[in-house]
Amino acid sequence: EAGVVQSPRYKIIEKKQPVAFWCNPISGHNTLYWYLQNLGQGPELLIRYENEEAVDDSQLPKDRFSAERLKGVDSTLKIQPAELGDSAVYLCASSSLNNNEQFFGPGTRLTVL
Amino acid sequence: AQRVTQPEKLLSVFKGAPVELKCNYSYSGSPELFWYVQYSRQRLQLLLRHISRESIKGFTADLNKGETSFHLKKPFAQEEDSAMYYCALRTAVNKLTFGGGTRVLVKP
Numbered sequence: 001e002a003g004v005v006q007s008p009r010y011k012i013i014e015k016k017q018p019v020a021f022w023c024n025p026i027s028g029h030n031t032l033y034w035y036l037q038n039l040g041q042g043p044e045l046l047i048r049y050e051n052e053e054a055v056d057d058s059q060l061p062k063d064r065f066s067a068e069r070l071k072g073v074d075s076t077l078k079i080q081p082a083e084l085g086d087s088a089v090y091l092c093a094s095s096s097l098n099n100n101e102q103f104f105g106p107g108t109r110l111t112v113l
Numbered sequence: 114a115q116r117v118t119q120p121e122k123l124l125s126v127f128k129g130a131p132v133e134l135k136c137n138y139s140y141s142g143s144p145e146l147f148w149y150v151q152y153s154r155q156r157l158q159l160l161l162r163h164i165s166r167e168s169i170k171g172f173t174a175d176l177n178k179g180e181t182s183f184h185l186k187k188p189f190a191q192e193e194d195s196a197m198y199y200c201a202l203r204t205a206v207n208k209l210t211f212g213g214g215t216r217v218l219v220k221p
Contacts, residue, residue, distance in 0.1 A: 003156070011146050013210065040122070043157070044210030056208065099188050100207055104157040 004105035006092050011112045018080035021108045025073070025094030032069060033102065034077050035091040043091055049075065079110075087112045115140045115204045117212035125218045126190050134185040134215045136174075136200030145203040146176055146183040149211070152196045160185075160198070170194070189220045 008017050013019050025032050030051050035043035042105040046065065049054040052072040060067065064083070070076040079086055093102040116139040126132045138144060161169045163176040163183060167216040174185045183200060200212040 006215075033207075040213070042117075042119075042210075042213050043200075044207065045210070048207065080201050093157075095207060100203065101162075102209065106156050 004092055004094055004103055006090075006105035006108055008108055010109050010111075012113065013082055014113050015029050017083040017085055018078065019082050019110060020079075021077045021090050021092075021110075023075045023077070023092030023105060025075075025092070026103055028094075029094035029103070030072070031095045033091075033093040033095075034067060034074050034075070035093065036088040037091055037107070039088070040067070047076070065066060082110075082112045084112050086110060114138075115202055115210045116210060117200050117202050117210050117217050119198075119200055119212035121215045122213070123216045123218065125220065128191050128192055128218050131186070131188050132190040132194070132217060134198050134200075134217065134218075136183045136185065138181050138183065138200075138202045140181075140204055141218040142204065144176070144178070144181075146174070146208055147203065147209070148172070148174055148183075148185050149199045150196050151199070157199070159180055192219045192221060195219045 007022050032049040034046040036046050037043045047060045047067050049069045052069050067077045089107040091107045092105040095102045118137045128193040146163045149157050151157045172187045176183050195218050197214050197216050199214045201209045
């Protein structure tokens with residue numbers, strides 16, 4: 001099994017440009033998470049989905065960040081416009097209802113120039 | 114508010130020496146603690162959880178509610194233990210708060 005899949009793995013953009021990240025969770029996992037990991041820090045939750053519903057987006061900067069999980073499977077996270085401070089690793093994770101262990105993807109490393 | 118503190122950014126030990134990674138938490142409810150590990154060029158993965166009371170790869174961790182700690186220990190470190198270790202606190206259904214991480218370097 002491939003586990004959680006994320007793309008792209010790396011992205012370099014100039015500030016003020018838009019960027020999007022894609023995540024495909026483990027098959028059958030209802031819960032999907034997007035985390036932000038700054039250099040030298042632990043992951044911080046941005047948004048959590050239960051199926052297609054965003055049940056916790058309190059830490060998502062809604063002025064420039066948006067996310068969707070339209071069919072309750074894969075998800076996209078978008079930043080528009082990107083700022084220098086958005087340079088970080090964006091992690092996606094998923095878990096099943098019966099097991100709260102979160103399985104992480106490899107992450108997308110974003111560099112904003 | 115919940116918080117997880119890992120005071121050591123880097124721990125450097127020699128192979129065969131004991132290693133202890135400190136983790137302290139702040140939470141008013143009933144805590145559930147985890148240790149996650151990230152080896153070089155690999156994804157973040159669960160190492161162990163306190164409710165399982167198990168030893169994984171020789172590592173153990175005991176939840177001390179009085180001291181609000183969940184330190185990770187291994188009596189004899191191996192070179193393959195070199196990695197980033199993150200302590201995490203579960204405060205609500207499927208919500209994790211992570212510490213800042215500790216890099217362990219095991220020297221030959």
